[in-house]
Amino acid sequence: xxxxxxxxxxxxxxxxxxxxxxxxxxxxxxxxxxxxxxxxxxxxxxxxxxxxxxxxxxxxxxxxxxxxxxxxxxxxxxxxxxxxxxxxxxxxxxxxxxxxxxxxxxxxxxxxxxxxx
Amino acid sequence: xxxxxxxxxxxxxxxxxxxxxxxxxxxxxxxxxxxxxxxxxxxxxxxxxxxxxxxxxxxxxxxxxxxxxxxxxxxxxxxxxxxxxxxxxxxxxxxxxxxxxxxxxxxxxxxxxxx
Numbered sequence: 001x002x003x004x005x006x007x008x009x010x011x012x013x014x015x016x017x018x019x020x021x022x023x024x025x026x027x028x029x030x031x032x033x034x035x036x037x038x039x040x041x042x043x044x045x046x047x048x049x050x051x052x053x054x055x056x057x058x059x060x061x062x063x064x065x066x067x068x069x070x071x072x073x074x075x076x077x078x079x080x081x082x083x084x085x086x087x088x089x090x091x092x093x094x095x096x097x098x099x100x101x102x103x104x105x106x107x108x109x110x111x112x113x114x115x116x117x
Numbered sequence: 118x119x120x121x122x123x124x125x126x127x128x129x130x131x132x133x134x135x136x137x138x139x140x141x142x143x144x145x146x147x148x149x150x151x152x153x154x155x156x157x158x159x160x161x162x163x164x165x166x167x168x169x170x171x172x173x174x175x176x177x178x179x180x181x182x183x184x185x186x187x188x189x190x191x192x193x194x195x196x197x198x199x200x201x202x203x204x205x206x207x208x209x210x211x212x213x214x215x216x217x218x219x220x221x222x223x224x225x226x227x228x229x230x231x232x
Contacts (some may be wrong), residue, residue: 002161002163033219033220035220042222042224042225043208043220043222044222045219045220045221048218048219056219058219088160090162092162092220094218104218105152105164105167106164106212106220107164108154108161108162108163108164110159110160110161111160111161111162113160
């Protein structure tokens with residue numbers, strides 16, 4: 001158990017709908033990362049938050065957005081869903097405080113499996 | 118842009134034997150970190166081992182060790198005394214040093230362990 005939790009574990013929805021994925025980082029971790037794992041794209045970085053602020057963006061679609069709340073949990077919002085958005089979405093966290101920020105390891109949650117029908 | 122290449126889509130090893138998974142990467146950075154993650158059928162991503170580029174000594178974690186060849190940009194994972202529980206997809210990952218530290222993953226190697 002990595003200490004990172006994600007809910008829900010599975011999500012089935014229809015095209016055009018909107019869903020929210022939730023992530024709670026390990027206790028004390030300030031950074032949260034979102035990754036998407038799909039058969040055709042592999043594992044791809046979406047976005048990173050550090051202590052409530054967006055730190056880096058990857059291949060995240062405009063239909064997707066995220067935020068990190070004061071209690072450090074994060075939510076990934078996916079809207080106008082398409083069949084191609086079906087994937088496993090991972091959240092990872094790391095401690096990232098002071099100099100440790102440059103040496104921390106990312107620990108992954110169990111993922112949310114999204115199926116768009 | 119940095120890239121990570123895993124040229125072995127699938128590997129197989131006999132229980133108790135040793136297997137080596139290959140990974141190469143491309144970067145112009147001098148400060149970076151390399152990782153191997155394991156993804157079993159449960160799909161959980163589990164950290165196996167990490168290597169700091171500035172360290173010459175190869176990292177080891179119990180039965181897992183790496184062969185880090187910085188000049189050749191090679192980072193292979195050796196699993197000794199393979200166990201049935203080692204069967205999984207293994208991903209090599211790269212992270213540039215610094216504050217923006219996303220992981221860049223290879224395409225993975227599926228390891229089967231034969232009893």
